[in-house]
Amino acid sequence: MTDRTLPYNIEAVRADFPILQQEHHAGVPLIYLDNAASSQKPRQVIDAIDDYYRRYNANVHRGIHKLSEAATAAYEEARIKVKKFINAANKREVIYVRGTTEGINLVAQTWGRANLKSGDTVVLTQMEHHSNIVPWQMLAAEKGFTIRYVPVLPDGTLDMDVYDALLRDEPVKLVSVMYVSNVLGTVNPIAHMAKLAHDVGALMLVDGAQAVPHLPVDVQALDADFFTFSGHKMIGPTGSGILTLDGSTWNELPYKFEAGTPSIAEGIGLGAAVDYLTSIGMDKIRMHEEAITAYALDRLSEVPGLTLYGPDADQKGAVAAFSLKGIHAHDIAQLLDAEGIAVRAGHHCAMPLHDCLNIPATARASFYLYNTFAEVDALIDALYKAKKKFSV
Ligand SMILES: Cc1ncc(COP(=O)(O)O)c(C=O)c1O
Structure with missing residues (x-):
């Protein structure tokens, strides 16, 4: 990951969200990438x-x-x-x-x-x-x-x-x-x-x-x-x-x-x-999400056997749905959870869409104002680890 100019102070934002300070498992920090399902709350709320x-x-x-x-x-x-x-x-x-x-x-x-x-x-x-x-x-x-x-x-x-x-x-x-x-x-x-x-x-x-x-x-x-x-x-x-x-x-x-x-x-x-x-500022939040989604899509597309769904980052929200050849989406989510990474797996209450994509389920990483580029790197590392475990 290269240094980036961020549109606002993400570390200060993260400090406002108590849940992001906790460990997911002993010694493993929480990386919350299930924001499309529900977001975390700052202390102000x-x-x-x-x-x-x-x-x-x-x-x-x-x-x-x-x-x-x-x-x-x-x-x-x-x-x-x-x-x-x-x-x-x-x-x-x-x-x-x-x-x-x-x-x-x-x-x-x-x-x-x-x-x-x-x-x-x-x-x-x-x-x-x-x-x-x-x-x-x-x-x-x-x-x-x-x-x-x-x-x-x-x-x-x-x-x-x-x-x-x-x-x-x-x-x-x-x-x-x-x-x-x-x-x-x-x-x-x-x-x-x-x-x-x-x-x-x-x-x-x-x-x-x-x-x-x-x-x-x-x-x-x-x-x-x-x-x-x-x-x-x-x-x-x-x-x-x-x-x-x-x-x-x-x-x-x-x-x-x-x-x-x-x-x-x-x-x-x-x-x-x-x-x-x-x-x-919603314009700044959108700017950050567009950048982090573009980065995530780039990095995910490097992973052999991974298929991404949906348009490019400049035309889409902060969502990356994907499937990985040889590993069911639920297994991906479970293996990522062991690494402290929360993503969603399934049809995401959009069954007609999954029927049209001809797949039973996808794994979905979704980003928000507090997510970092380093968290995307951790997601990619964890996916390689999952591939190794499943020998795919
Ligand atoms: C596009 C879309 N519509 C509707 C809903 C349902 O929202 P809620 O469960 O808050 O009513 C969701 C939640 O995932 C959603 O993503």
Whole structure:
């Protein structure tokens, strides 16, 4: 590894994440490369949650006592932080949910249930996460609409000719697509796809789970009608997430969709996560991730028998999915774990994609703002060790 100019002080960032200071096994440091599944949390987020429970725990929007007012203020301030972070037009369009899956289900069970019927078409893609397939399949079974899938080309991008043809030839009511693939890393042309969908009168839902943690996102520029993401993948708490709606279509936002006592600590923690990411700068985080992903792809491609999936680093998120000839992905993950390296193995809740790639499983290393080039080197060394052990 050569010396590099880094866009921010990664060692200072790492020092903020308590879990990164611990050993994975005795004498073996933790190398966390499973960020696409869930990210680690800095002390600033942990402290915000701790502070809420210790100093001003109370229900929101109800009480007129001081604690309730403080909790409501912090919870609503977090909503404004999120609004600014993704450039939503209005804080009323920012709905708290518990994560991407809940956001998509909420759209399916409200707008979808009211508007989709037999004879309509919903367009998904072959690279979708199950979270963006199952809710539509279940509703289609009940309502009788048709689901069509945009295929994935060999270079890991979507077949836009088929997308154009579907919009032209079918009565498409909704396009529901991921912004960034959790396996291939492909960054889909969302603004362009939304425009084409709108041109034929269809609405657009975007699964932003792998985008908001990693790229500067401007929901107004993308012009989707629904946009959802999870807090836990962006250094925030589990059980936090956001659905943004195009407010022009709805009354009484956001509370109409936030019944009951919400996840107050989680919302406040998400606000702290947004503060942390903003203080570094999403453009700088993207710069670092692009560099580390390019380095990882280069180094991985040196390993004999290794196949990489998805586009090049400049067109993809911080994900490297691969298979290694002669070793099952689960064995790779287990052997890496023994070296202190956490990666994911399996179909990553994207079975249609793995069917189309014609493989049962991949191993996936996914990076975030705190990962280092030295950690990529350790991954490569561990893969060579695994190959030796399996004599492949
Ligand atoms: C692209 C994508 N969509 C949806 C999800 C589901 O997110 P959650 O489990 O936070 O609801 C994930 C999680 O892995 C994902 O990667």
